Amino acid sequence: MAGKLITSGVHYVGVSHYDRRFFDALVPTPEGTTYNAYLVEGKERNALIDTVEPEFKELFLHNLKATGVKKIDYVVSNHAEQDHSGCVPDLLALFPESKLVTNEKCSNMLRDLMPDIPADRIITIKDHDTLDLGGRTLEFIMAPWVHWPETMFTLLKEEKILFTCDLFGSHLATSDIFLDDPRLFYEPMKRYYAQIMMPYRGQVVKRIETVNSLELKMICPSHGPAFKNPALPLALYSEWTSVTPRNAVLIPWVSTHGATARMVDHLTNALVLKGITVYPHDLVVADLGRVAENLVDVATIALGSSCILSVAHPLAAYAALLANTLKPKAKFATFFGSYGWSGIKVPEQILGLLGSLKLEIIPPVQTKGAPTSDTYAALDQMAEDIFSRHCSLGLK
Ligand SMILES: [Fe+2]
Ligand SMILES: [Fe+2]
Known part of the structure; x- marks a missing residue:
């Protein structure tokens, strides 16, 4: 699902990993997965939300180039895990004027994992800090433990699009970023929830409260499909995180x-x-x-x-x-x-x-x-x- 325009000036530039068969060497992923990344173009500056697994670097850069973008000013990292951050050093090298934007904990983890990231290229943000792209504003919302302690959301305020990284992800390599029929992603999304989110169920419930309070128009996770109807993933997560089990x-x-x-x-x-x-x-x-x-x-x-x-x-x-x-x-x-x-x-x-x-x-x-x-x-x-x-x- 390369190079898809999500809305005016917001592009999907991620990659599909159709034959990935395990994630974290723990649970099988028979339908593969995707590493979603998004380009947000402002009137003056452009931001890239997350990157992809390093082995897909060439395809990712191809997708980015296909949008016609000439410069990246900010590389936003919502999560330090390599399936989203692995190409950060490549982006910083390719766009020498660009800055890495993330929270302090994520910054530290990124530099632990990739010591070559120069400290002077990092802008450290705090909860609810904003970044002006020119006519468009990114707001950063701390969201720890969905999946690691440093995770955060990025909100495109004017369009009310929330980039949630792992939260609401699906292990599904789809050729379309938007799937309208829940039957197409229910099982891969539940599989993803079980492996990645369920261990932090209490934290996930808090993050859902945050998401619910934002009155969104779109949710864009970093694995599997994105959602034009935010009520859909929220309803599924409400069911899965509920305290009461089923008679099963x-x-x-x-x-x-x-x-x-x-x-x-x-x-x-x-x-x-x-x-x-x-x-x-x-x-x-x-x-x-x-x-x-x-x-x-x-x-x-x-x-x-x-x-x-x-x-x-x-x-x-x-x-x-x-x-x-x-x-x-x-x-x-x-x-x-x-x-x-x-x-x-x-x-x-x-x-x-x-x-x-x-x-x-x-x-x-x-x-x-x-x-x-x-x-x-x-x-x-x-x-x-x-x-x-x-x-x-x-x-x-
Ligand atoms: Fe993760
Ligand atoms: Fe991930």
Whole structure:
């Protein structure tokens, strides 16, 4: 989606990374991503809002040139992470009169990451400082922890366009900067939220309050589509950041010889019969991005695992650690699985990896070897325990 005119004098100059398959080496990105950058032309001065991943430098400079712009006066950095700041040194070199504009924390982080940025080329701004481009004004609004501590928004005041960098981003390499149909970006946007924003949910809620107070006409993030209707991303984020989880259970599971798989089937069925939505994921083949998306909403995490020798299966441990890292709003957790000769400590091992979430633990269920009628009865009781706890939260 190169060189797109967003509104008069505001251009999209970012790049699409169609075959990016992982982000932060943590969650898959099957639909790629984009690194959005925007050129804002004033009557006297021009500003570039963010840059792109360094490996896309040539394409980015091509897109910038395609706008016909002759000079860049300001390179605004909303976020120090390299997918947005990686070409800052190239821009400063290409436009020797230009200045880097950012807040003090971001400035320090940029110079830690790219020591070649000259200190005398940096203009350090504070919350609500403005920059006059001639007939157009940029206002900088501090927005820490969406995604790192130095993040900020840039507001184009006259047009009421907010450049939010990572906030409201989507891992979606689209050929159009504006997508009108939410079905085209809902899943990549939720995947993005789960990985990048959910760990800072409390901070995200505060930033949404700020965004809501600005009465915007457009929101332009730095990954995936931009929004001509700001109510759309705000409504999705309102749902995802809400305190109350859904009446749903996530079951990440791994089974070496099929016994634990049969327990998954039984538990899933028992929960569904009680009207609970269930998301089972076989961790051997699962898209961990989908696991992360389900973590956004569920009230309970039920981890299922065989044991390997006498310890937890590493895939189950990874799923537990992923949940612990992403900090979902889930309230309850439990464990079930089969073992061969010794695996009594496996529930403790796996559930212990969820330690930072402070979840209420529902009694686990284990079977030695194949599940028996007693095992299935215990899983029915687990389903009942989950159901009653969900009811206690008023979930339906
Ligand atoms: Fe980021
Ligand atoms: Fe980013």
